[in-house]
Amino acid sequence: MAYDHIFSEHLSSLKAEGRYRIFADLERLVGEAPYALWHSPKGVKKVIVWCTNDYLGMSQHPAVIEAMVEATRRYGAGSGGTRNISGTAHSHVTLEQEVADLHGKEKGLIFTSGYIANEATISTLAQALPDCVILSDEKNHASIIQGIRASGCERRIFRHNDLADLREKLSTLDPKRPKLIAFISVYSMDGDIAPIEAICDLADEFNAMTYLDEVHAVGLYGPQGAGIAAQLGLQGRINIIQANFAKAYGVMGGYITGSIPLVDYVRSAASGFIFTTSLPPAVVASAYTSMRILRQDTALRDQLWSRVGLLKQRLEKSRVPCQPAGSHILPIVVGNAGRCQAVCDLLREEHNIYVQPINYPTVPRGQERIRLTVTPSHTLEMIQQLGDALEDVWHRLNLYLAA
Ligand SMILES: *Cc1c(COP(=O)(O)O)cnc(C)c1O
Numbered sequence: 001m002a003y004d005h006i007f008s009e010h011l012s013s014l015k016a017e018g019r020y021r022i023f024a025d026l027e028r029l030v031g032e033a034p035y036a037l038w039h040s041p042k043g044v045k046k047v048i049v050w051c052t053n054d055y056l057g058m059s060q061h062p063a064v065i066e067a068m069v070e071a072t073r074r075y076g077a078g079s080g081g082t083r084n085i086s087g088t089a090h091s092h093v094t095l096e097q098e099v100a101d102l103h104g105k106e107k108g109l110i111f112t113s114g115y116i117a118n119e120a121t122i123s124t125l126a127q128a129l130p131d132c133v134i135l136s137d138e139k140n141h142a143s144i145i146q147g148i149r150a151s152g153c154e155r156r157i158f159r160h161n162d163l164a165d166l167r168e169k170l171s172t173l174d175p176k177r178p179k180l181i182a183f184i185s186v187y188s189m190d191g192d193i194a195p196i197e198a199i200c201d202l203a204d205e206f207n208a209m210t211y212l213d214e215v216h217a218v219g220l221y222g223p224q225g226a227g228i229a230a231q232l233g234l235q236g237r238i239n240i241i242q243a244n245f246a247k248a249y250g251v252m253g254g255y256i257t258g259s260i261p262l263v264d265y266v267r268s269a270a271s272g273f274i275f276t277t278s279l280p281p282a283v284v285a286s287a288y289t290s291m292r293i294l295r296q297d298t299a300l301r302d303q304l305w306s307r308v309g310l311l312k313q314r315l316e317k318s319r320v321p322c323q324p325a326g327s328h329i330l331p332i333v334v335g336n337a338g339r340c341q342a343v344c345d346l347l348r349e350e351h352n353i354y355v356q357p358i359n360y361p362t363v364p365r366g367q368e369r370i371r372l373t374v375t376p377s378h379t380l381e382m383i384q385q386l387g388d389a390l391e392d393v394w395h396r397l398n399l400y401l402a403a
Helices: 004-016 062-075 090-102 114-128 142-151 163-171 196-205 260-269 281-296 299-318 337-351 380-396
Strands: 035-040 043-049 107-111 133-137 154-158 179-184 209-213 240-244 254-258 330-333 369-372
Touching: 043 380, 062 281, 090 107, 090 254, 090 281, 107 114, 107 260, 114 142, 114 179, 114 209, 114 240, 114 254, 114 260, 133 142, 133 163, 142 179, 154 163, 163 196, 179 196, 196 209, 254 260, 299 330, 299 380, 337 369, 337 380
Parallel strands: 133 154, 133 179, 179 209, 209 240
Antiparallel strands: 035 043, 107 254, 240 254, 330 369
16 A cells, blocks of 8 residues: 555654564463463463453453353343444443442443543533633543543643642632543552542632542442542542443443433533444443442452552562552553563563563653552462562663662
8 A cells, every 4th residue: 555654664663662562462261360371473372461450350250251141142242232222221221320329429321441431521521611621630541631632621731649730720720710620549550549639629629520530449449349539438529430340340341420410411412422332231241240249249359459468578579669659550660662571571481471561652751661460369479480580580681679
């Protein structure tokens, strides 16, 4: 094709920068977690996955699988339409009530992914508010940023978790203008947690709405896994809580919860909600089952936290530069795309450990990292082996060690 050379040039520059993305071709077999089969260029090899977002292994939970299989047999593979045109299954309605109940909100709305939930909701909401300004944490997820862009509203980016900067930005705005503060509870690449209460105080003081992404917190934190806002008793002070079923819940799909008028408006106006086929009833049924399990049973969560503690200790002992920031996510900054790739290659080739390098634009340049996530199925021996492997790789590549 006549234009191909242009794409090839773009790809060459990605490769030169060391951030050309190579996907690991995996088979995560049920009952084998945290092992997976890696289809490498040299053949198939068994590796331990150390970077999954399936934090509790719920994607392989027997009841979650059973719900999906059972619902498929009963209702078929697809929903058969958009939500408006024959694609609202009873399972959608039930799950929307469930998420609203989980977060103590009046109404819930399901989207095909967490990404779409953020983009569609933020763009729709902000457009409805005349002359709205959106205050956005600088480390917000791409889906929030896209939502803000699509809204066409003015945006002010405040420094990450920086209350003084947020206050300063709020105080320079016309008090009469509508304002929306968009932020995240657990930031996925740093593993740190937002000062939610203080942000709510600022929102009250300056009459702003609050929009909180709890994607990495639901299922893991707070009573019944409702997230960080729930853990702190702050759900009532957040106007819109967004999350998904794809991380701790181990399935797929996104949602928002909020007041009846707000959610009903998004339902009625958001293009990314309206003009797309709804999730298959089987996906919805298994997400529902996963959420129900994690509302009642904290055993898996408790196991996760004990593993997180063990992994932190082991990393500290190895002196690799990991900076735990209060959540279950443990990032180790390598600081250069090529070196980060080399770390991951050595781990995979020589230690049968799979972690994916995290590069720009997911993190800023110079902040390239690996992001470790442990699950209940990782044993103490696996944690020790990971520590040994990191020590080996850090020494061989002569990388920075913490004091
Ligand atoms: C993964 C993620 C999303 C997107 O959710 P999907 O269901 O994967 O589309 C949104 N926000 C944050 C913070 C995320 O990490």
